[in-house]
Amino acid sequence: MEGKIFIAGVMILCVVVGHAQEGYYSETIPAVHMEEKMTKLHFFLHDILSGQNPAVVQIAKANLPQNNSFASFGTLSATNDAMRVGVEPTSKLIGRAKGLYVLASQGQDDEMALVMYMDFGFTTGKFNGSSFVVCSRNPVMETQRELAVF
Numbered sequence: 001m002e003g004k005i006f007i008a009g010v011m012i013l014c015v016v017v018g019h020a021q022e023g024y025y026s027e028t029i030p031a032v033h034m035e036e037k038m039t040k041l042h043f044f045l046h047d048i049l050s051g052q053n054p055a056v057v058q059i060a061k062a063n064l065p066q067n068n069s070f071a072s073f074g075t076l077s078a079t080n081d082a083m084r085v086g087v088e089p090t091s092k093l094i095g096r097a098k099g100l101y102v103l104a105s106q107g108q109d110d111e112m113a114l115v116m117y118m119d120f121g122f123t124t125g126k127f128n129g130s131s132f133v134v135c136s137r138n139p140v141m142e143t144q145r146e147l148a149v150f
C-alpha cells in the first residue's frame with residue numbers, strides 16, 4: 001500500500017516537471033457553457049470634479065494654444081469615483097469606479113464627448129470582488145446615453 005502511494009507521488013512530480021519544460025500551457029479541455037443570466041444593477045456614480053477631494057484629477061494635457069476653441073482636446077484625467085446606492089454623498093458605498101477619461105471633442109463642429117476606460121469594482125454584497133469595464137465614447141451632453149460595457 002505504501003509502495004503504491006509512493007509511485008503515484010513520483011508520477012505526479014514527473015507530469016509537473018514535464019509541463020514546466022514544455023512551456024506555457026497545460027491541458028486543453030472543452031469550455032463549459034453556462035446558462036445566461038440577467039442582473040439589473042442600480043447605483044449612482046459620484047463623479048466629483050472639484051473640492052478638497054476631487055474624484056477626477058487631470059494628469060496630462062495637449063500643448064494647444066489656450067485661445068483655441070478646442071483647447072481641452074487631448075486632456076487626460078484619472079478617476080476614482082464612489083459607487084453609491086443613492087445620490088447623497090453619505091449613502092452606502094458599494095464599490096469604486098477607477099480609470100481614465102480623455103477629452104475627445106475637436107470643437108464646435110464635433111460632439112462634446114469624452115472617451116473613457118473605467119473598471120467598476122464592487123466592494124460589498126453578492127458581487128464583492130467582481131467588476132465590469134466600460135470602455136466607450138461618452139457623449140456627456142446627452143441626458144440618455146448608451147455606453148459599451150465589457
Ligand SMILES: *[C@@H]1O[C@H](CO)[C@@H](O)[C@H](O)[C@H]1NC(C)=O
Binds near residue numbers: 065067
Ligand atoms: C491665438 O493666440 C495666438 C498666439 O498668442 C495668436 O497668434 C492667434 O492669432 C490667436 N488666435 C485666435 C483665434 O485668437
Ligand SMILES: *[C@@H]1O[C@H](CO)[C@@H](O)[C@H](O)[C@H]1NC(C)=O
Binds near residue numbers: 124125128129
Ligand atoms: C469583500 O471582499 C474582500 C476581499 O475578499 C474582503 O476583504 C471584504 O471583507 C469583503 N467585504 C464584504 C463587505 O463582504
